[in-house]
Amino acid sequence: MTALSLNKVVKRYADLQVIHGIDLKIEPKEFVVFVGPSGCGKSTLLRMIAGLEEISDGDLTIGSERMNDTAPAQRGIAMVFQSYALYPHMSVYKNLAFGLETAGVSKAEIDVRVQKTAAILQIDQYLQRKPKALSGGQRQRVAIGRAIIREPKIFLFDEPLSNLDAELRVQMRVEIAKLHRDLGVTSIYVTHDQVEAMTMADKIVVLRAGRIEQVGSPLDLYNRPVNKFVAGFIGSPKMNFLKVTGQQETGTGTAVTVASTQIPLPPVRGMADSLGVRPEHLSLTDGVPLGPMTIQIVEQLGGSTLLYGALTDGQTITVQLDGQQSPQRGSQVSLFADPATCHLFDKDGLALR
Structure with a gap:
């Protein structure tokens, strides 16, 4: 060969x-x-x-x-x-x-x-x-x-x-x-x-x-x-990128602020400019709170449901849920994320580890 x-x-x-x-x-x-x-x-x-x-x-x-x-x-x-x-x-x-x-x-x-x-x-x-x-x-x-x-x-x-x-x-x-x-x-x-x-x-x-x-x-x-x-x-739908407006070190890791919500994450080196989270890693029930989202569009794909919406500061976000969900357009839902699946990037777009 x-x-x-x-x-x-x-x-x-x-x-x-x-x-x-x-x-x-x-x-x-x-x-x-x-x-x-x-x-x-x-x-x-x-x-x-x-x-x-x-x-x-x-x-x-x-x-x-x-x-x-x-x-x-x-x-x-x-x-x-x-x-x-x-x-x-x-x-x-x-x-x-x-x-x-x-x-x-x-x-x-x-x-x-x-x-x-x-x-x-x-x-x-x-x-x-x-x-x-x-x-x-x-x-x-x-x-x-x-x-x-x-x-x-x-x-x-x-x-x-x-x-x-x-x-x-x-x-x-x-x-x-x-x-x-x-x-x-x-x-x-x-x-x-x-x-x-x-x-x-x-x-x-x-x-x-x-x-x-x-x-x-x-x-x-x-x-x-x-x-x-x-x-x-890499990934479809593509990863969400949310603007980070604050960052501080905690006793166990790093906390970043997105849309006025503080999100605890594992420790990283460097200053974060954006938080990346994939639509399939977001939930309406489990994880750390990411804040409320107003639903703008619902797409029913049969095996999954896509929600397109906005956080309280207007940042757009996509959520992929398993199965056939039925949230209403215009309603507000609470979003949650698994810290282990979140990514932080600096102002140059490089991943922080």
Whole structure:
């Protein structure tokens, strides 16, 4: 199995630098997800790994070999793009076989690999169809099949599910995760969807403006974000950030004031500027008091209920409750929080520990 390393990797377009000294190691068999907002550099970084963009500075190593100047076809990489990029005049069989034919693989070997790949992806019944006769999910399976059939050392996925509807996205997300488990090939997956990142990744790399903000397992990032950016990006609905107007040390920890309510928390070092608490960690019954909230909107999702409202000082807040709750719009409820799930951030947005 193959490891991959980026050492101080930089990308410039003339005087514009878009990737700023990335250091990252991806272990063999890992499923790593690059996630971040549009323009953060995740697709550019993926294309540099693939060899579709030149590396301005730094080193890319695959296995033990430096790959900066190696042609894309020689890197042992297969890439699946957002667009299916299938040949419309070819059957599914020919789409899968074409790359092997151009590489001079024998017809017998091609047939074996096509049949095996089609069986893995459950598209063997569609081998004689043209792409126009396939659904979006089936086309994406064919696109993934063209990558699998090459038997690469590393898979690269560039937002492969963006063109699918919500139900198909969930289905394909599960199938790609199973595929990775079965094949055991090192994989890098780019998405702006943090739900995809949380559900698929062994390791998440959160990017912003061409820099890595944090690297860790999904639950590491969820439970211990290093700053407000990561805390707000990971988790859905997103974390609430409430302005802290006072702070004092107590005999057992730190007390902060939010909307005129003093909230006792574990001890931290530094001065807090904001309190972060996830909607699912708020309650109407248990924990330390966070103060009253006036409900503005209620969303019934069946398995959960979302409340959108405001504290006494006007700060907006979102609450996620289990099950089907029925509070009334315009009513006032008392909020409670578990101190163990609260986060404090300083004026620069860094997490206080």
